[in-house]
Amino acid sequence: MNQASNYQKSKVELRRGLIQTRRSMSVGEWREKSDRICTLLQSSPLFTQAKTILAYFSFRQEPDLSPLFATTTHRWGFPRCVGESLYWHSWTPGEPLNTNAYGIKEPLPQAPIINSLEVDLILVPSVACDHRGYRLGYGGGYYDRLLSSPEWSTKPTIGIIFDFAYLPQLPVETWDQPLQAVLTETSSCVFC
Structure with a gap:
């Protein structure tokens, strides 16, 4: 087995284990930690200075940011998966949503x-992030393509x-795009 397939295997195993833990x-516990993330996010300069924010609807017990969506100081955008791309649409609470082929609201x-x-x-959903800003997603490459x-x-x-998904180092491929910051229920760390 070559190194590339070892990386893929370790990413698959790591993803599976972290999603299971989550x-x-x-x-x-999920609600309490999600609420702490929302509180920390509201004190982040990147958040408070933003007018239009792209976010996500929680899936598979990802941190839930929905308490923030009612704020009228921000315009909120959410992704729609079309082919291999993400398209961003504005949304406000109460407007109808679809469920896509992955089971994600959009x-x-x-x-x-x-x-x-x-x-x-852009608030990026992640399975894990490392101390360098690299993220482990679900394997579809949507955010890496977008951010590149x-x-x-x-x-x-x-x-x-x-917190449990903030790791020292993740396996990284050439197409992986690092994030500028990572936020957990106990801390935020800005890289750039």
């Missing part, structure tokens, strides 16, 4: 599209994870 949290196709020029911050494109590569990014 899903084994009680609803109370705005309706007719919801207003958000242009990259309008975006001030010229119009998105300069946007501030924060990986949102729980």
Whole structure:
């Protein structure tokens, strides 16, 4: 087995174990840690200075940011998966949502599209992040493709994870794009 396939195997095993740990949290623990993340995020300069923020709807017990979505000081955007790309649409609480093929909630196709020029911050869902800012996603490459494109590569990014998923080092591929910051329920660490 070559090194590339060893990396892929270790990423798959690491992803599986971390998702299992995350899903084994009680609803109370998940809610409490998610609420702490929201509180820390609200004190982050990257967050407070942003007008348009791209976020995500919690899936498989990812940290839940939904308490923040009601704030009217920010315009919120959420992804729609179309082919191998993410398209961003504005959404406000109460508007209808679809469930995509992965089981993830997303705005309706007719919801207003958000242009990259309008975006001030991207909150990136992650299975894990490391101390260098690299993230482990679900393996589809959606965020790596997005963040490597010229119009998105300069946007501030924060990986949102729980403490147990903040690791010293993750296996990294040439296409992996580091994030500028990582935020957990107990701390935030800015890299750039």
